[in-house]
Amino acid sequence: MTIDVKAIRAIDVHVHAEVSCHDPEDPVMAQFFDAASAYFKAPRERPKMPEIAEIYRRQNIAFCLFTVDAESGLGARRVSNYEVADFAAQHADICLPFASIDPRKGKLGAREARDLVENHGVRGFKFHHIVQDCHPADRVGYPIYEVIAEFGLPAIFHTGHSGMGTGMRGGAGLRLxxxxxxxxxxxxxxxxxxxxxxxHPSWPWVDESLSMALHKENVFIDLSGWSPRYFPPQIVRYANGQLSGKMMFGSDFPLIRPDMWIEAARDIGFKESVMAGIMKDNAAKVLGLV
Structure with a gap:
């Protein structure tokens, strides 16, 4: 069973699996969840994967699901990539599995990446270098990138401000x-x-993301993590122009609900034809669904 692109109304490329179905919540992550919930004014309880699938199936929205591996940077145990992949395989009509591997795991991380792609159906990767305490272009992570590039898969890179650490003492030591x-x-x-x-819209460096997406054929932008009501105007201007094929819907669930994002996006000035690309068509191409 695979995702029927014609049958769904949207693709959310940014959905977090923050808790395991089998293991207890990590106490280090619990502190960050407390702060992030306060910052986003979101419920503190994190939904487990079956609840996430139910929410998205009810709304007829496909989604990319991932955890964030920051075991070196935070000292917090990650949710297993294999658990995410196995769950997605059981819900393949609505869910695409992404993996996250701490860049500092280097060649061992590259072995895991290859196994996840070749044997567990992983369709992309997620990096959050702020919590991973690592420069995105640090050569330690290049063996992992090499595997991703070999298979021509997408990789999501967190950009801009981070809700993780916001309001905590010293930002919990995280470096923006x-x-x-x-x-x-x-x-x-x-x-x-x-x-x-x-x-994300990459605030306070919005224009850098727009420049990169304009300059490089392989760079795209997901619009997660913010309500569209607060998007800087140049996001809408470039989406309606030169970057109409480069922007994609992402919610940042569970901190932002997909239905709330979609409702807000209808009223900020996206052209109707552009909105269709943002909601589904652009992601379908990047994810290899069409």
Whole structure:
């Protein structure tokens, strides 16, 4: 069973699996979840994967599901990529499995990446270098990128401000500089066969993401993590113009609900034809569904 693109109304490329169905919530992550929930004014309880699938199936929206591996940077145990992949295989009509591997795992991480793609159906990867405490172009992560590029898969890179650590003492020691989009430009140049998705509107470096998506054929933008009501005007202007095929819907669920994002996006000035691309068509091409 695979996703029937014609039958769904949207593709959400940015959905988090933050808790395991089998293991207890990690106490280190619990502190970050407390702070993020306060920042986003979102419920503290994190839904498990079956509940996520139920929510998205009810709304007829396909989604990319991933955890974030920051075991080196945060000292927090990740949700297993294999658990995410196995769950997605059981819900293949609505869910695409992405994996996250701490860049500092280097060659061992590359072995895991290859196994996940070849034997467990993983269709993309997610990096969040702020919580991973690593420069996106640090060569330690290149063996993992090499595997992703070999298979021509997409990789989502967190960019801009981070709700993780916001409001915590010293931002919990997290360094926002690793979320600057231009730091990913070396990766985009060095790995032209890897589709790079810059996550979020990238504030306060919005124009860097727009420049990169304009300049590099393999760079795209997902619009997750913000309500569209607060998008900087240049996002809408470029979406309606030169970057109409480069922007994609993402919610950042569970912190932002997909239905709330979609409702807000209808009223900010996207052309009707552009909105169709953002909601489904652009992601379908990047994800290899069409």
């Amino acid at each position: 500089k690793y979320g600057r989009p231009m730091l990913v430009d070396d990766v985009a140049a060095d790995f032209p066969d890897m589709k790079i998705i810059l996550a």
